[in-house]
Amino acid sequence: MTETADGTGTASGPTATLGFDPYDPDFLADPYRHYRRLAEAGPATRGEGGPLVVTSNRACAAVLRDPRFGRGGDAAVMRDEDRTVNRSRRSFLVMDPPDHTRLRGLVGKAFTPRMVERLRPRVADLVDELLDAAMEKGEVDLVEALAYPLPVTVISELLGVPAGDWPRFRGWVDDLAAGLDPDFLQPPERIRRRERSRAEFCAYLLDLFARRRADPGDDLISALLAVEESGDALSEDELLSTCVLLIVAGHETTISLIGNAVLALLRHPAELAALREGAVTVGTALDELLRYDAPVQSTVRVALEPADVGGTAVAEGELVMLMLGAANRDPAVFADPDRLDLGRDARRHLAFGLGIHFCLGAPLARLEAEAALKRLAGRAPALALATGPDGLRYKDRLVLRGLAELPVRLR
Ligand code: HEM
Structure with missing residues (x-):
């Protein structure tokens, strides 16, 4: 137990270890108020037996660039049993060099900016089709009508996942996305559900690989199966973890981005008008929207050797939580950080x-x-x-911040 920041009592659970409770509805509605309170105590704070929680933009950026910090396979945030059984969990997102370098390089060969650029006309058509249907209804949940189907269709078509299979993997992906939160924060049932979903999703993907091997298509899974460089290729486990990563990271984040961004614009009509009238470019506006309410609120690193963060010493093996959402509202980098200003240069955000x-x-x-x-x-x-x-409800997640639904009137 520890004193609460406002001095009104003692805290326990996540509030004692982190300084906030990530699943408290009050935190979910506005985490930034809580981050501000933490940041007042310094660039990095440490609760009882918890990780070092980093809120400053400079300190977060320094850790992300520092080779003394890595992911270490995420063992520091896993339950003991998962450390041995969960090989397919280890995507290159949680690997360190040289394994990360090798795998990201192999995947980068198949997932190229040119491949993405080729999708531009298809994305434009999809948005219009989804909006046609939504406009006709007049009032919709924008998450269901646009934010969800757009990225899920794009990533599925990109990877070559058959359209008819989408409803099957929605539940799996939802459990995996929720399961990205550090295990020490999650109720055991949520972890069990994640592991069940991972197993079912992996079985589904193995079957799909077999079909693509026999009959390759013009898709990313076929390209990943074929990718080979100097005799090096992706093993089946690597292929599995990479596909799970691309599917989960490839749409859960974008759903949140569209939902969070539209809500921010609706709450700031003058900014929405500026975007509509072309007073700001959509690219500049998007950086500010990513900064203002980031879909990925935090990530972790572990010290691979003794180091320091914002003046605090960190021992080898110690876990560091980088609060990207807080770093994006750091007044040392962004003037008046709680104001949405689509015209500002927000490129120092850490949303990606x-x-x-x-x-x-x-x-x-x-x-x-x-x-x-x-x-x-x-x-x-x-x-x-x-x-x-x-009437607004957020999904109860720390890492991936997003609305469960966004009811809007379109006309
Ligand atoms: C708004 C949308 C997105 C946001 C905010 C976002 C955010 C992030 C962040 C913060 C990281 C770094 C995590 C860390 O350093 O620990 C990351 C990594 C990654 N993201 Fe995204 N992401 C988005 C969309 C996507 C999409 C559409 C894909 C793929 C189709 C994708 C694939 C990846 C992959 C593969 C990595 C791991 C990179 C590596 O470890 O080298 N993300 N993303």
Whole structure:
């Protein structure tokens, strides 16, 4: 137990270890107020028996670029049994060099910016099709109508996952996305569900690999199966963990980005008008929207050797939680950080990370979100929230912050 920041009592559970409770509805509604309180105590704070929690932009960026910090296979945030059984969990997201370098290089050969650019017309058509249906209804849950189906369709087509199979993997992906939170924060049932879903998802993917091997297509899974460089190729386990990563990272994040961004615009009508009238480019606006309410709120690193973070010494093996959402609201880097200002230069946000793990899918996420925001703003001049502030519900996750639904009126 520890004193609460406001001095009104003692805290336990996550509040004692982190300084906040990530699943408290009050935190989910506005984590930034809680981060600000933490940041007042310094660039990095340490709770009882918890990790070092880093809120400053400079300190987060320094750790992300520092080879003295790595992911270490994420063993530091896993339960004991998962450390041995969960080989397929170890995607290159949680690997360190040289394994990370090798795998990211192999995947990068198949997942190229050119491949993403080729998707531009398809993404534009998809957005228009989804908006046609939504406009006809007049009032919709924008998560269901646009934010979910757009990225899920794009990543499925990119990877070559048959359209008819989408409903099957929705539940698996949802459990895996929730399961990205550090294990020490999650209820045991949620971890068990994640592991069940991972096993079912992997069995499904193995079957799909067999079909693609026998009959390759013009898709990323076929390309990954064929990728080979100097005699090096992806093993079956590597292929599995990479596909799981691409599918989970490839749409859960973008769903949140579209939902969070549209909500921010609806709460700031003058900024929405500036976007609609072309007073700001959609690319500049998107950086500010990523900064303002980031879909990925935190990540972890472990010290591979003794180091320091923002003036605090860190021992070898110690876990560090980098609060990217807090770093994006750091007044030392962004003036008046709680104000949404689409015209500002927000490029120092850490929404896509930094360093060797910088998001591989950033160009795809941008392509999709820019198309969605531009067409939505242009086609729905009467766009408005169809619920009061109490009607908004967030998914109970720390790492991937996103709305469970976003009721809007389109006309
Ligand atoms: C708004 C959308 C997205 C956001 C905010 C986002 C955010 C991030 C962040 C913060 C990281 C770094 C994590 C860390 O350093 O620990 C990351 C890594 C990654 N992202 Fe994204 N992402 C998005 C969309 C996508 C998409 C669409 C894909 C793929 C189709 C993707 C694939 C990846 C992969 C493969 C990595 C691991 C890179 C590595 O470890 O080298 N992401 N993403």
